Amino acid sequence: MDVLMWSREPIGGPFALVDQSGRARTDADYRGKHLLVYFGFTTCPDICPTDLYQISRALELLGDDAEKVQPLFITLDPERDGLSRLAEYVAAYHPRLVGLTGEPDAIRKTADAYRLFYEKVASPGGGYTVDHSAFIYLMDPSGRYLGFFPPGTTAERMLTILKPHLAR
Template identity: 75%
Template sequence: MRKIATCAVLLTMVGASAVLGAESPRRTAAELMDVLMWNREPIGGPFALVDHEGNARTDADFRGKLLLVYFGFTSCPDICPTDLQQIAQAITLLGAEGDQVQPLFVTLDPERDTVARLAEYVANFHPRLIGLTGRAQAVRAAADSYKVFYEKVALGGSDYTIDHSASIYLMDRSGGYLGFFPPGTSAERMLTILRPNLSKD
């Protein structure tokens, strides 16, 4: 399948000067987008996180379904809720076939996005949307496997935001990478890619 995206969107400018908690040099958003667009490295992989009901979850729990995987954070002012609304709408428009697709929202802000906060947040979008959080290292491992760029950026005092890429990943029933939708993709556009894959074993 031809890859679906052409660009990534960051919530604020990449390379902001006030980055908190930088552990070591990481690849830039542009470098990771290059990997994603041209499938230069494996995308996706095992993860061990906790869902919005407090249950331990791994990637293996979702075998047998197509996955729409989205990385963001609950304090995101616009891009995350807009994309999650479109994901939810696509699942709704599929009707009964929507049961074959599992939407996942993985927080990039585990410090603030507790199980309780995620539970309240995902309820705003779709009853089948699963929110995932965990320890910072587990979130970083999941994000790295999907080639997600994110950084914690100071806003003043103790407040901060998260700069991040905002692609919607489509994974097959065995966890393999099919492609991705760029941020702002409409539900109707998602359906043109989802429907042909629903008919595949």
């Protein structure tokens, strides 16, 4: 947590993943825009949908300035979150939300660069869930880490942080 709060180590970095339409994507594809980067999985029962809803609301409240922000949802469950499932999931939140997936090693490398904790946990009676930290990372247009929003941050709170950055 200290690393995220006080930028004691680099946060973020290069990634090579695939978007919900099957197109190869790297971090360089999003240069020139502020990024809201969120890690989760489509079968998450609570925090992922709540945070994605708030990100979507923030984009709506930004109006024309929303074009300066690119929201990214990176799955931590590529086994279940195939392209069609990912496409359907992100479309339910906001048309500009990009879903990213990839090989487990590529996702692990990306999550590690963001200092994100996650692990697959067996569920009673079979199946599994994915425990994970739930931060919304804010990156500047050059890919530099600016800070994070903790789980449950409202769209209105996001705006108080985003607007000054977008005005620069």
